[in-house]
Amino acid sequence: MRADAARRRQNIIEHAKHVFAERGGDVALEAVAAAGGVGIATLYRNFPSREDLVRAVVQDMVEQIIGAVERARTGLDADPSGAWKNLLSSLMSMKLGALTDGLALQACAARDLDSAPLAQVQQPALDALNNVLAELIRHRAVRGNLTALDVIVAVATITRPQVSPIRGAAPGVPEQLAEAYLHWSLGVS
Template identity: 65%
Template sequence: MRADAVQRREAIIGHARHVFAARGGDVALEAVAAASGVGIATLYRNFPSRDDLIRAVIEDMVREILAIVAEARAAAAKDPAEAWKGLLARLMEMELGALTDGLVLQAGAGTDAAGASPLVQIQQPALDALEELLTILKRTNAVRTSITAPGVIVAVATITRPQAPAIRDAAPGVPGELAEAYLLWSSAG
């Protein structure tokens, strides 16, 4: 694939993440194309179906989580508690709550012979890497022994889930406060 085509594809995925986070996974693909600055035909040349685009967005998120976990793993060698704090801060920035709301129904529509949805299959490498990091952090008493990789992702997604404007306006600082509370609760020390 040509370099400009790769860049265009990556731009579509990045814009799709934001559009899905803001408007849900069932948003018209024309809106994704418009946000990406491409025509609908270009979007369909890159992603023949909505499922293909959603899969690419989820794969992009998994790559980002893998990079964040790798950075935290390297940082854990020096300061496990700071590595945990940094990991949570980076995960909170990813719009996981909005993307979960927007994509989970779309991506989880079918299952394979073992009963796993495509979403679970795609995200498994990130969960495995996060679980390995948590094992290290548990050994150093940086996190509670009860913390699990799926639990971390669910907690982050729950905290970052978008709220109705009236609720968000009434208590704008609550997501940050919940993130701090989760960090304090999950830390072993």
């Protein structure tokens, strides 16, 4: 793929994340194309179906999570608690909760979430996170019963956007919840 085509594809994915987060997974793909500054034909050349676009968005998030896990792994032996704090901070900054509504439609299409196509795309991130959690548990840096799915669900819950009046009334609550989760996760199980 040419460099300009790869940049255009990544641009569509980035804008799709924002549009799905703001308007939900059933938003018209024309809105995604417009947000990305491309025509609908360009979007469809890159992603022949909504499912292809959603899969690409999820794959991009998976790659970001794996990257965060790898960065945490590099400092784990020297400073396990610091590695966990940095990893959790990285995951929180991804605002996974903003995508829960937008991507939940795709997951709900399957009765068994483990067999859903998106579950298969997400598995490498869960595996990587479980592996680093095992090391963190071995170093006694986190609770012994913490799993990747626990962490992802907690992060998604904490970073889930609230309606504007609630955000305005209590703007610091997500950060407070993130700090409380960090403190809880460091506790003895």
